[in-house]
Each structure stands twice: as C-alpha cells, then as structure tokens.
Amino acid sequence: MEYVFKEMIKRRIQPNLTTFNIFINGLCKAGKLNKAEDVIEDIKAWGFSPNIVTYNTLIDGHCKKGSAGKMYRADAIYKEMLANKICPNEITFNTLIDGFCKDENVLAAKKAFEEMQRQGIKPNLVTYNSLINGLSNNGKLDEAIDLWDKMVDSGLKPNIVTYNALINGFCKKKMMKEARKLFDDIDKQDLVPNAITFNTLIDAYCKDGMMEEGFALRNSMLYEGIFPNVSTYNCLIACLCRNQKVRAAKELLVEMENYGLKANTVTYNILIDGWCKVNDSSKAEKLLGEMPNVGVKPNHVTYNTLMDGYCMEGNLKAALKVRTRMEKEGKRANVVTYNVLIKGFCKQGKLEDANRLLNEMLEKGLNPNRTTYDIVRLEMLEKGFIPDIEGHLYNISSMS
DNA sequence: TAATTCTCAC
Known part of the structure; x- marks a missing residue:
C-alpha cells in the first residue's frame, strides 16, 4: 500500500480524500490503528479535511481491532467527529452498536440505538441485524425477538443475516426446536439459507449430541446447492x-x-x-x-x-x-499460553513454578483474563484458602 | 473510486 502511494506521488498523480480513506481502511484492517489515526494529519497537510467516511472507518477499526478499552477510544473518535462538525450517519451508529455488542456491552449498544433515533436517523436493516445479533449472543433472546417485531412493524423485512443471528441465539441456548422452526421459515419468506445458516445449525446439533442430524444437514446442503x-x-x-x-x-x-x-x-x-x-x-x-x-x-x-x-x-x-x-x-507467549502453563504447573502441585509464570506474565504487561483468575481461585479453594475480592490476584506460592 | 450486520478452533 505504501509502495503504491509513493508511486502515485512520484508520477505526480494527486491523491484525493478517497485515496487517504482507502489508506486508513487498509491500516485499520491490518491492526495498525495508531498509524491509521496519524493519516488524519496527512489529510490536513494535503489540504483536505477528514469526512464522515474517514471517521466511520477509524471507529470501525477500533471496534474490530482494538485491545482493552477499545470502545472508549471508538467513542472518543465519535466525539472528535462531532467536535469537527461532521454529522454521524446510520453507518456511524451501526458500527458503534456492533462494536458495543461485541464488547458485551449491550447497554451501551441500546443507548447508541436510542441516540441515533434522537438525532433523527432511522435504524435500517443493518442496525437491527447488529443489535438483534448482539442481544442473541448475550443471552437476551426475549429482547432480540421483541426487536425483530419492532423491525417488522417499522416496515423492514428480515433478511438471511437476521435469521442467522436469531437462529444462533436459539442454538446457544440449546433451543433446537425453535432454531429449526426459524430455519424452516426461511424458505417460506422467499429467502435462501446460506452456508452460515447451515454451519450454525450443524455446529449446534453436534454440540447437543445430535451428530446424525448435523451430518444430515451437510447432505441437504449439497442437495440444495449451497456448498459446504x-x-x-x-x-x-x-x-x-x-x-x-x-x-x-x-x-x-x-x-x-x-x-x-x-x-x-x-x-x-x-x-x-x-x-x-x-x-x-x-x-x-x-x-x-x-x-x-x-x-x-x-x-x-x-x-x-x-x-x-x-x-x-x-x-x-x-x-x-x-x-x-x-x-x-x-x-x-500470550495470556492463554500463560494460563495453560500455570494451570499445568498447578495440577502438578508445582506452585512456585506457577507463581513464577504468573509474575513473568504480569511483568511482560500481559493482562490476566477471567480464566487466569479462575485458575488461581480454584487452586486457592483446593488448598483451603478463601479467595478474597474478585479482581485481586494472589501469589500462588504463598499457599504452599 | 472509500466506511456497517450472521457460523467454527486455545
């Protein structure tokens, strides 16, 4: 990408704002978020101003590639956009809603959904799909169904993505009868299931001990011309x-x-x-x-x-x-590497080694996750210690 | 000519 850009300059072809936005999108997809934000300065240096696409791209980049606290930064870019008098559009809100949902913050997603309507922007199909998917994935199936009805009331027709999201919600709750009913409804609505629809169901049947049903669905895929x-x-x-x-x-x-x-x-x-x-x-x-x-x-x-x-x-x-x-x-080594090894050493009763790994992990600036805490807490309980407040890590070796 | 939604593995 950088090569092509340099080549463009060399041949005296003027980049325009679209050129820069494509550049930002590429950097975001590659996870180079800081570099992507730096391009804003280049845009200004070339006499342009960042537009709605620039901001939407950056917000989505943070939502999808950011690490801890990423939604805080996504929100900061949203505020910066407002400060620069650029009005958000439906894509801005759709991106934020999806980002919050993936961050397991359904509350913030619902607030963004309200805010967009307050600003006079009508939720579209993608808006509903993002939120229905978020609710489904966070176990709030009843709310997902309510939203489905609201969507239909507002004149929008669910598409295959909507179906996939809700089917997945039922599957995650092992409500296979309900999932199957939705699946059978797809044909009646003149929609066509895709590979994701089938994969969702196949995986769920398999996990629910119905391997035969999973393989049968694979066969019907071939029959319906939707290739596995x-x-x-x-x-x-x-x-x-x-x-x-x-x-x-x-x-x-x-x-x-x-x-x-x-x-x-x-x-x-x-x-x-x-x-x-x-x-x-x-x-x-x-x-x-x-x-x-x-x-x-x-x-x-x-x-x-x-x-x-x-x-x-x-x-x-x-x-x-x-x-x-x-x-x-x-x-x-990442957090999971350490979790795996710490658990392994704990299981062998080698608490000093486990503790050494735990400290090494912290020294490297790796953030312990829920699994890390679970491992340590379990080890404490087994040793007859009562774990203290959640969120506090103990020296494992102090137990020996 | 640029930006948004759905499945699977530690």
Whole structure:
C-alpha cells in the first residue's frame, strides 16, 4: 500500500480524500490503528479535511481491532467527529452498536440505538441485524425477538443475516426446536439459507449430541446447492473429535480435500486438540509438523492447544518445549499460553513454578483474563484458602 | 473510486 502511494506521488498523480480513506481502511484492517489515526494529519497537510467516511472507518477499526478499552477510544473518535462538525450517519451508529455488542456491552449498544433515533436517523436493516445479533449472543433472546417485531412493524423485512443471528441465539441456548422452526421459515419468506445458516445449525446439533442430524444437514446442503465450505467441515471435524473419533475426523479432512476444499489453521487446531483430548499429544505434535507441508501456518491457538495437551498429560517438559518452538517461530507467549502453563504447573502441585509464570506474565504487561483468575481461585479453594475480592490476584506460592 | 450486520478452533 505504501509502495503504491509513493508511486502515485512520484508520477505526480494527486491523491484525493478517497485515496487517504482507502489508506486508513487498509491500516485499520491490518491492526495498525495508531498509524491509521496519524493519516488524519496527512489529510490536513494535503489540504483536505477528514469526512464522515474517514471517521466511520477509524471507529470501525477500533471496534474490530482494538485491545482493552477499545470502545472508549471508538467513542472518543465519535466525539472528535462531532467536535469537527461532521454529522454521524446510520453507518456511524451501526458500527458503534456492533462494536458495543461485541464488547458485551449491550447497554451501551441500546443507548447508541436510542441516540441515533434522537438525532433523527432511522435504524435500517443493518442496525437491527447488529443489535438483534448482539442481544442473541448475550443471552437476551426475549429482547432480540421483541426487536425483530419492532423491525417488522417499522416496515423492514428480515433478511438471511437476521435469521442467522436469531437462529444462533436459539442454538446457544440449546433451543433446537425453535432454531429449526426459524430455519424452516426461511424458505417460506422467499429467502435462501446460506452456508452460515447451515454451519450454525450443524455446529449446534453436534454440540447437543445430535451428530446424525448435523451430518444430515451437510447432505441437504449439497442437495440444495449451497456448498459446504471449510467452516462446515471444521464443525463436523470438531464434532467427531469431541466424540473421540479422531481417526474419522482425519478421514473427513481427506474428504474435504477431495472436494477441492483446503484445510486451514482452524482445521488443524481442531485435530490437534482432538489428539490431545484422547491423551495422544505426540500425534498432535506430528500434525503440527505436517502443517508447513500443506502450506498451513500454525498460530497461537495451535501452540497453546498442544501445550495444553501436554500439560493435561502431566508432561510439563514437553509443554515447555512447545513454547520454545513457538517462540522460535516468532510468536510470543500470550495470556492463554500463560494460563495453560500455570494451570499445568498447578495440577502438578508445582506452585512456585506457577507463581513464577504468573509474575513473568504480569511483568511482560500481559493482562490476566477471567480464566487466569479462575485458575488461581480454584487452586486457592483446593488448598483451603478463601479467595478474597474478585479482581485481586494472589501469589500462588504463598499457599504452599 | 472509500466506511456497517450472521457460523467454527486455545
């Protein structure tokens, strides 16, 4: 991107505001949020002013790529936009609503929904879809259904995304009958289910112990001409793995490749986890070794999964070796890496080592997450200590 | 010529 931009200048082709907005979008999608914000200065230096697209792009960048406190920064950009006398539009609010929902802050999302109407902007299909999805994902199904009705009352017709969001909500609550009813309603509304619709249901049936139903849905996909994609196979492979059928899962990987679908990192992560869960982490490590041969790149999840496998087998040495292997590949330990190792050491009663890892994690500026607290709290309870106020980390070794 | 919504893996 930078090369093309320089080339443009070299050939004396004047960039315009659109050029800069595209640039910002690229930086945001690459997670380079600070660089993206710096482009605002370039825009001004070239004699332009950031417009609504500039701000919407930056807000969405923070919503999707930001770390802790990202919605605070997204909101700050929104305020900056107002200060610069740029009026927000429906896309601004849709972006914020989705961002708040993904941040599990449904309250703020609902406030944004109210605020947009107060400003005279009518919620559109995407607005409703974002909020219905947010409510569904946060267990507020009744509110999601109410909003669906409101949406219909306002003259908007639910589309396949709306259906997928609510179906997913029912699936997460294991209300498969209701999910199925919605699925059957799709045809009646002259809508067409897509791969996401099927994948949602397949995954839910599998997780609810109805593997047969999951595979049957896969077959009806082929029948209806909606082609199963890598995610479909990942759901089914995960299903087999959960039922300890790792060999059958590996066969399914071969089948998907015969259909011309390439396994991705998730596929391998599922299979690696599958071998780990049947206490065969060395087979899992063999799979890790196969990944480069088929052009699939391991990620943090890959290594963390394998480490967890070795830890659960009590093979801490092997787990630490995986960490070294990961770091050789240029991947730094993340919170999950530490959680996995801390849990592994706790399980072996090696509290001093667990504590050393905990401190190392804090020193590196990594923020403990809920799982970290759960591990520590569980360990304390087991040792007969009563955990104090939530949110406070203890030295594990002080218990020994 | 640029910006927004739905599924799966630690």
